[in-house]
Amino acid sequence: MSERTAVIASRVGLHARPAGIFVAAVGELPIEVTIAMAGEPADDAMDASSILSIMSLGASNGDTVVLRADGEGADDALDSLVKILETDLDAE
Amino acid sequence: MQTLSGKAPFDQAETGRTFTGVGVSPGRIIGSVLMMPHAVREPGVGERLADGTSAEEASAALRAAAKAVQTNLTARSVGASGAGREVLEATALMANDPMLVKAAVKLIINGASAERAIWDAAASVAEMLHNLGGYMAERATDVLDVRGRIVAELRGVPAPGIPYSDTPFILVGEDLAPADTATLDPSKVLALVTSSGGPQSHTAIIARALGLPAVVAALGVDGLTDGARVFVDGAAGTILVNPGGAEVALAEAWETTTAALALFDGTGRLADGHLVPLLSNVGGAADAVKAAAAGAEGVGLLRTEFCFLERETEPTIAEQVAAYRGVFDAFPGKKVVVRTLDAGADKPLPFLTDASEPNPALGVRGYRTDFTSPGVLERQLQSIAQAAEDTQAQVWVMAPMIATAEEAEHFAGLCAAAGLKTPGVMVEVPSAALTAASILQHVDFVSLGTNDLTQYAMAADRQLGTLAALNTPWQPAVLHLIRLTVAGSIDEGNNKPVGVCGEAAADPALAVVLVGLGVSTLSMTARALSSVAAVLASVTLPEARQLAGLALTAHSATDARRLVREKLPILNTLGL
Structure with a gap:
């Protein structure tokens, strides 16, 4: 199991357009990725390819989230997703 | 019929x-x-899988429908732009959302029909979003929209919308x-x-x-x-x-x-030369540039809340100055009436208004948000004053939803403290129309907002189609409130202007009545300028007064409109 943490950089938090960009990127991956707020048990982690799950997570600007994935290429995949979360997508 | x-x-x-x-x-x-297409009919409560349809088949049909809706919305988003595109992109993702589809498949395995399963699964998600409040609560509508599309797809009927x-x-x-x-x-x-x-x-x-x-x-x-x-x-x-x-x-x-009507020469006047400046209602700099190009003689209503509708937090002074200056720069030497934030009711702003009020139209909205969020109004006035420096526009400021002379006096004090020289107020609450003389002792002008004045005078919600017959500014009661506002200005004695900036000003026949009632300026959507100008140019002031008299004494709004329109043959000639 690979694991990464990321700090939400978008000013509006992880919803609206930033959430859409993130979910689309997860959807491109051949592996399953979960997302949870830092400190929450891994069992409560949600499907990162679901925009509705991401929105219900309610992650705001500055919050830390944990991404988890298994399988081949998981490390590289998570690194690329962290990069997306740590960019202010709303400003672009 | x-x-x-x-x-x-x-x-x-x-x-x-x-x-x-x-x-x-x-x-x-x-x-x-x-x-x-009609709104999608709700599948029967507790509707089960049809005989001969297995849970696997129903799940596959649901997945295919969700995917089809997503593909369709994605394709449409490519042709859209701006906010419309973002809405379509987000709803496309929701249509085939794994959480939504999994929840529905679970219900199908328990025996529900595919239509009922997606109906209930989406309802739970929408409720969850609704309970999160704020921005998420607004997205609940998108989930329900997607639900309707998936059900339509499963039934093979056209998508709603x-x-x-x-x-x-x-x-x-x-x-x-x-x-x-x-x-x-x-x-x-x-x-x-x-x-x-x-x-x-x-x-x-x-x-x-x-x-x-x-x-x-x-x-x-x-x-x-x-x-x-x-x-x-x-x-x-x-x-x-x-x-x-x-x-x-x-x-x-x-x-x-x-x-031909696209041409407005930039001077509103009656057939006898009586001047009626025609201004435009704008929501920001882009609107203002268009209005100036259409010949508007200034801005009669700058809706400042439109610059900040999507905002979760109060805009900074620098952001406000930039937004207002864009409008001022479009009208050098001309009047620009800035209305302070009119948040509440149908235009909530998260940083000012309380979405849980039971009766928002009668709640803390417009000027009243100064009671609950003091400071926002003062910072806005400061921003307007700062934006007005170094521009050639004549900047006037007015507050929405003023009900008493005391409130008008307080607002005028805030304007003076910010260095703004021409304070005014909106007349949209009937109490303000009735006490216009007292109000005008404290401010330099009033502007009638006929949409709200009508809904409050007739006690009829603007959004309710069933009350449409009550909800027209042609109602003689509304016209009397306008007449009383003008009478208040005459009583006050300093010839202070009474303008109209509601939808009424954009109706060319009603515009004639308003001028006949003594209204001095009309402000409207830029598209209406040329048609209003053409009709005003066909009557003299005494004729306009006579038509106003007919409307005031009419038996109903329908009669008022008919009687006035009959006397304005130009309307038929122009197809207005």
């Missing part, structure tokens, strides 16, 4: 058939009809919802016709803003079918099936008229 029967195929026998409704946006046009077509069409439906307006493409829709709704419905407002001919409350049009060829007269409020040569000529004449 008879109605067409069900889905009978359209045929030649219908030729000449006429439907009559309320014309809410002028224009004469011929085109082919596309019907707005505005139909999509490559060729321009006349949209016919029951009424438009606010969400539909985001996906209405004005290059594809020629005219709007609805069987319900009223002059203040969303359909009417969007039609006027886009300059599309529109008829609302046209009973029976639900029976028209896709492809029917009709003539729509948005001033007369009529729809004619299979028009003939006479209508073709009228539609062609309208095209010529609009070209």
Whole structure:
């Protein structure tokens, strides 16, 4: 199991357009990725390819989230997703 | 009036058939009809899988439908732009969302039909989003929209919402919802016709803003079918099936008229030379530039909340200065009336308004947010003053939702402290109309907001189609409140201006009545400037006063409108 943490950089938090960009990127991956707020048990982690799950997570600007994935290429995949979360997508 | 029967195929026998409704946006046009599909009917509560359908088959059908809806919305987002595109992209992702689909599949495994499963699964998600509040709560509507599309796909019926077509069409439906307006493409829709709704419905407002001919409350049009060829007269409020040569000529004449009407020479005046400055209502710099190009003699209403509607937090002073200056720069040497934030009721701003009020139209809105969020108004006035420096515009400021002279005095004090020289207030609460003389002792001008003045005078919610007949500024009671406001200015004695910046000013016939009542300036959507100017130029001040008298003493709003329109033959000539 690979694991990464990321700090939400978008000013509006992880919803609206930033959430859409993130979910689309997860959807491109051949592996399953979960997302949870830092400190929450891994069992409560949600499907990162679901925009509705991401929105219900309610992650705001500055919050830390944990991404988890298994399988081949998981490390590289998570690194690329962290990069997306740590960019202010709303400003672009 | 008879109605067409069900889905009978359209045929030649219908030729000449006429439907009559309320014309809410002028224009004469011929085109082919596309019907707005009905809202999706809810599947029966507890509806089970049909005999012979396995859970696997139903799940596969659901997944295929979700995928199809996603593909369709994604394809449409490519052709859209701006906010409309973002809405479509986000709803496309929701349509095939794994959480939503998994929840529905679970219900199917427990025996629910695919339609009922997605219905209930989406309801739970929507409720969860609703409970999160704020931005998430607004997205709950998107989930329900997606649900309707998936159910329609499963049933093999057209998706709800505005139909999509490559060729321009006349949209016919029951009424438009606010969400539909985001996906209405004005290059594809020629005219709007609805069987319900009223002059203040969303359909009417969007039609006027886009300059599309529109008829609302046209009973029976639900029976028209896709492809029917009709003539729509948005001033007369009529729809004619299979028009003939006479209508073709009228539609062609309208095209010529609009070209001629597009010209406004920049000076509003009556036939006898009496000046009536015609200004424009704008929501930001882009609007202001268009209004200036259309000949507006200034801005009669800058709706500052439109600069910040999507904001979760109060805009900074620097952001505000930039937004206001863009408008001031479009009108050097001209008057620009800035209205302070009018948040609340149908225009909530998360940093100012409380969404849980039981009766928001009568709640803390407009100027009243200064009671609950002190400081925001002062910082806004400071920003306006700062933006006004180094511009050549004459900057006036007014507060919305003023109810008493005491509030007007307080607002004038805040303006003076910010260094703003021309304070004024909106008259939209009947109490302000009745005490205009006292109010004008504290401020330099008033501006009538006829939309809210009408809803408060008639105690009729602006959004309710069933109360449309009450909700028109042609109501003699509303006209009397306007007359009393002018009388208040006369009593005060310093000839302080009384303007109108509501929808009423954009109705050329009503504009004549307003001038006759003594209103000094009219402010409207830029599209209406030329038609209002053309009609005003056809009457003298004594004639306008006489028409105002007819309207004031009319038995009903309908009579008032009819009596005045009969005396203004130019309306028919121009097709207004």
